[in-house]
Amino acid sequence: MQLYPALSSEETKVPYKFKMTDINVYSLEEAAFHVFKYWRESGEEFLSREFIDWTRDTLRLPYYATQLTQLHDKNTLSARLIGFLSLFEFYDEVQLSSLRASLTQWEARLMWERLKENADYLYRQGSPAKAAGLYKRALAYSEDYRLLNNYAMSLMRLYRFEEAAEMLERAVSLEPSDIRLRLGLAESHIRARNLEQGLRAVIAAAELEPNNPDINYMHGLLNLETGDTRHSIDYFKKALATRYDPHYVYSLAQVYIRLRSYDKAAEALNSVVVKDRTFHIIRADIHRLTHNIPAAIKSIEQAILHNRADAELWTRLAAYHRQDYDLTKAENAIKKALAIDPENERSLFESAKIKKALGKTRDYQTTLGGILNGFKADFREGF
Numbered sequence: 001m002q003l004y005p006a007l008s009s010e011e012t013k014v015p016y017k018f019k020m021t022d023i024n025v026y027s028l029e030e031a032a033f034h035v036f037k038y039w040r041e042s043g044e045e046f047l048s049r050e051f052i053d054w055t056r057d058t059l060r061l062p063y064y065a066t067q068l069t070q071l072h073d074k075n076t077l078s079a080r081l082i083g084f085l086s087l088f089e090f091y092d093e094v095q096l097s098s099l100r101a102s103l104t105q106w107e108a109r110l111m112w113e114r115l116k117e118n119a120d121y122l123y124r125q126g127s128p129a130k131a132a133g134l135y136k137r138a139l140a141y142s143e144d145y146r147l148l149n150n151y152a153m154s155l156m157r158l159y160r161f162e163e164a165a166e167m168l169e170r171a172v173s174l175e176p177s178d179i180r181l182r183l184g185l186a187e188s189h190i191r192a193r194n195l196e197q198g199l200r201a202v203i204a205a206a207e208l209e210p211n212n213p214d215i216n217y218m219h220g221l222l223n224l225e226t227g228d229t230r231h232s233i234d235y236f237k238k239a240l241a242t243r244y245d246p247h248y249v250y251s252l253a254q255v256y257i258r259l260r261s262y263d264k265a266a267e268a269l270n271s272v273v274v275k276d277r278t279f280h281i282i283r284a285d286i287h288r289l290t291h292n293i294p295a296a297i298k299s300i301e302q303a304i305l306h307n308r309a310d311a312e313l314w315t316r317l318a319a320y321h322r323q324d325y326d327l328t329k330a331e332n333a334i335k336k337a338l339a340i341d342p343e344n345e346r347s348l349f350e351s352a353k354i355k356k357a358l359g360k361t362r363d364y365q366t367t368l369g370g371i372l373n374g375f376k377a378d379f380r381e382g383f
Helices: 028-037 049-058 062-073 077-085 093-124 128-139 145-157 161-174 179-191 195-208 213-225 229-242 246-258 262-269 277-289 293-306 311-323 327-340 345-357 361-381
Strands: 016-018 023-025
Touching (some): 016 049, 023 028, 028 077, 049 062, 062 077, 093 145, 145 179, 161 179, 179 195, 179 213, 195 213, 213 229, 229 246, 246 262, 246 277, 262 277, 293 311, 327 345
Antiparallel strands (some): 016 023
16 A cells, blocks of 8 residues: 655645634644634635634645635535545545535535524514415425424414414424424414314323413413303413413403403403503503504504514504595505515505505505415425
8 A cells, every 4th residue: 555645745834723623733634634623613714814824824836725715615514624624635535524514414404504594583673474485495405394394483473374274283293292382283283273183182291281370371361262252261370370471361362352341351451460562452452442543653663663674564554544434544654564564464555555545556465466466486486
């Protein structure tokens, strides 16, 4: 056997120190070994300006410095890293294939985690449609149960309960002992009026944690969907007696609203500790139903103070201004909603209503036609 000589036959006294590992290397061969062994920690440091300058000026290997510079043109980390290691004859195709597979998996994880992080931010900012798009893209890289759950939550905010249930069925198959997934699945089926499947999901959740107050909450939702409001109230109150949760309060208030017991709804709502977005929306709805539109407007304005990038809130504000016959303010509010989320169907529909109220019949028909075309496109794409 014959040893391969070093690329630079002169002894190097000035090493390159890899930042993450704090390891010194004195030749490109040592650098290649380091990158092969510590590729997660090294990242793309072998393409840094400092490393390339060291290769050219200290090792006096301008050809390899040029080769390293050209690796920047490759699209992925795996391609760049394999390209670097392929400059040497130390690693056979079996070793490189194994590394390539690990790199591809790692890159996919980085990609879906980045997409999920951005989608989570959009969801919290009140843009569930945009969030859903990113979650769907992330799922192309990984069928992770957290992605499926968050995608389902955004779909539920868009009232696409059947699709949310489908995502949560897949999530539960991956993590069958996760109580949150079981409860989410139950709620998505209940909201979609798949009541038998919803009941089965509630029973499955109860088998995991029989004393979880969310079990009573889900039974309350089930009874509400079947029209048994008395028992739904009982279940929501049982859940609240076990643990305070604003969602329990909101559901209880919604039952009273359905029964037109607006005083009781307002009384229940006042027990909420932190006056969040949902609190203001429900309070505004109570004001609307009791024909106090100015108070409804003030409630939504309170919500917007803390959620200025929420298209749904601006849309609600526009609708209340329209109902209060202030079409100028309605038009200004809907413009802000559409600036945040130009494809928001509720915002577009409210925009059409405002245009109709303004007498802009042609604009109204154009906007309404665009919404209908969007529905057709969604249907064709399987949304």
